[in-house]
Amino acid sequence: LKKAESLLNNGFYESEVRIRHKDGRFINLLSRSVTVRTDNNEILGALTISHDITRLKQVHEDLIRANIEAEASNKLKTSFLANISHEIRTPLNSVVGFANLLLANDLSDKVKEEYIENINYNSEKLLHIIGDIIDLSRLESSQIEISYEEASLNSIVNEIIEEARQVIRRNEKSIILNIKNHFEDNGDLIFTDRIWLKRVLNHLMDNAIKFTLDGSIEFSYLKENEQIVFKIRDTGIGINKENLGHIFEEFRQEIDGHHRPFEGLGIGLTLAKEVVERMGGKIFVQSEKGIGSEFSFSIPYRPAGSNQNKLKSTIKDQSLTNINWSSRKCLLVDDNKDVLIYLNRILLDTGVTIITARSGYEAIELIKTNPDIDVVLLDMQMPEMNGIEATKEIRKIRKNLPIIAQTAFIFEDDKDIILEAGCDACLIKPIRKDHLLTVMSSFVKSN
Known part of the structure; x- marks a missing residue:
């Protein structure tokens, strides 16, 4: 009735219909009809032409769906950025705040201990947040390897x-x-x-x-x-x-x-x-x-060896507390003074003799003049000569000198480049004492 009225009054009618094709599938048709008249303007009938717009309809629906998904994704990312600001600033506020409070002179040992505990807790929390963000990026770019x-x-x-x-x-x-x-x-x-x-x-x-x-x-x-x-x-x-x-x-x-x-x-x-x-x-x-x-x-479930292996592992971990490197020499190389102070302090109890360099060039000169260096802790990101370049130069002087890289780069490709350049091991910053000692113990013998 609607079509007839439109043709009668306007001479034109357009509609979309969904019908079943003879092969059983459904298709969408766009039908356009016009009236056919005599020279005396009498209606003889109507001419209808139909086009299969199934593909066009699908593309249109896909575009609408993609737009909705894009808007939802943008909303999620906006929310994530707002959340990340809060999640990072909250523990950072405690770290900075309690660090400033520690500068006061009238604090009891108990209060200092409480402040330090808060700094440690919130530092770990901040580290986990940053780690999660980096890990998500690594997973999405297939940079994560499962190591059994x-x-x-x-x-x-x-x-x-x-x-x-x-x-x-x-x-x-x-x-x-x-x-x-x-x-x-x-x-x-x-x-x-x-x-x-x-x-x-x-x-x-x-x-x-x-x-x-x-x-x-x-x-x-x-x-x-x-x-x-x-x-x-x-x-x-x-x-x-x-x-x-x-x-x-x-x-x-x-x-x-x-x-x-x-x-x-x-x-x-x-x-x-x-x-x-x-x-x-x-x-x-x-x-x-x-x-x-x-x-x-x-x-x-991938079963492994016997409990004897577990016992050996436990004994190895406990031996870290009895390290004596008093006759050994370690070269620390980093352009950041605070990192050198930190590494110096955590190695203090081992008795190792420490010399430091603030650049790759300085490190090479020290290796030339100190043939008794037993191990090198080398930062990878330094101005003028980076760690990769320094490693290659060190290898020309001391082919078998253990070089342990320290880096903030965490992707597998970065690690491969570091090891291929000639480093023997790679430590990811922030460096923890137990991890550092475990890795160094593989290359430096106790007295």
């Missing part, structure tokens, strides 16, 4: 639980932590990437603690069908049903903006999922708003 080594699963879990208890105590929460271990000590030695497995477990435990105001968290792990299955169940606030499908997407948080009641960047679960999948596993979530959540994941 022998590790004690029970030992990893014990470290996770102890760290979780510290977080609960610091946040003054009334949370009961229940552990269900289905691995015997003689079966917990596995091949895994210890660092990345800990990162995944830490993210999931931090998540459970964050969203559980009081109640309980149950941590369990077992071997099932040649898989190691981890489950972390909490009695926290839970997740809305409509958000469960997006929970592992980056920057996603149930509540954004100034009114969000919980801290975080919204990338922890994204990182956890990416790492688990790269380890050959799968991750799942079940949740009910107001009841709690359960995150679980599985990774392939």
Whole structure:
């Protein structure tokens, strides 16, 4: 009726219709009709021409969908940038604030200890935030490698639980932590990437603690069908049903903006999922708003050697406290004076003789005049002559002198370039004392 009226009154009618093609698929048609009249203006009928616009329609819908997704993505990124400013500035405020308070002369030892503890805690927090952002970038650019080594699963879990208890105590929460271990000590030695497995477990435990105001968290792990299955169940606030499908997407948080009641960047679960999948596993979530959540994941079970290896590893770690390098000489090379002071201080207890250089050129001259240097700690990013260039020059003088690179570059390609240039090992900044001593012990013998 509408078509007839339009043709009668306007002489034209246009419409879109969806019909089933003879091959069974549905297609979209754009139909245009005009009236056909005699010379006396009498209507003889109508002429209709139809065009298949299925492809055009699909492109149009794809563009609309892409625009909606782009707007949603921009909104998430804007929210992320706002969150990151808050997440970085909050611990930074404590670090700077308590450092300034320490300058006062009338502080008791107890107060100083409290301030230092706050600085350490917030420094670690800041480091984790920056680490998460860098790790997300590395994962997205396929710069993460899973490196398998022998590790004690029970030992990893014990470290996770102890760290979780510290977080609960610091946040003054009334949370009961229940552990269900289905691995015997003689079966917990596995091949895994210890660092990345800990990162995944830490993210999931931090998540459970964050969203559980009081109640309980149950941590369990077992071997099932040649898989190691981890489950972390909490009695926290839970997740809305409509958000469960997006929970592992980056920057996603149930509540954004100034009114969000919980801290975080919204990338922890994204990182956890990416790492688990790269380890050959799968991750799942079940949740009910107001009841709690359960995150679980599985990774392939790769059994390793005997407990004798674990014992040897423990003995090796303990030996770091008995280092005596009083007859050894170490060259520290860095253009940053504060880094030299820091490295000098953490090596002080080893008894090693330390000489320092502020440039690659100065380092080369010292190596020429000090043939008794046993090891070099070399910064990679220096003006005039960088660490790569300095390494190549040092190798011309001392072919077998151990060179340990220290760098803020964290991508695998950077590490490969450093090692190919002639460095024997690579330390990523910030450098921790235990890690530095462990690496140096591989090249420097005790007296």
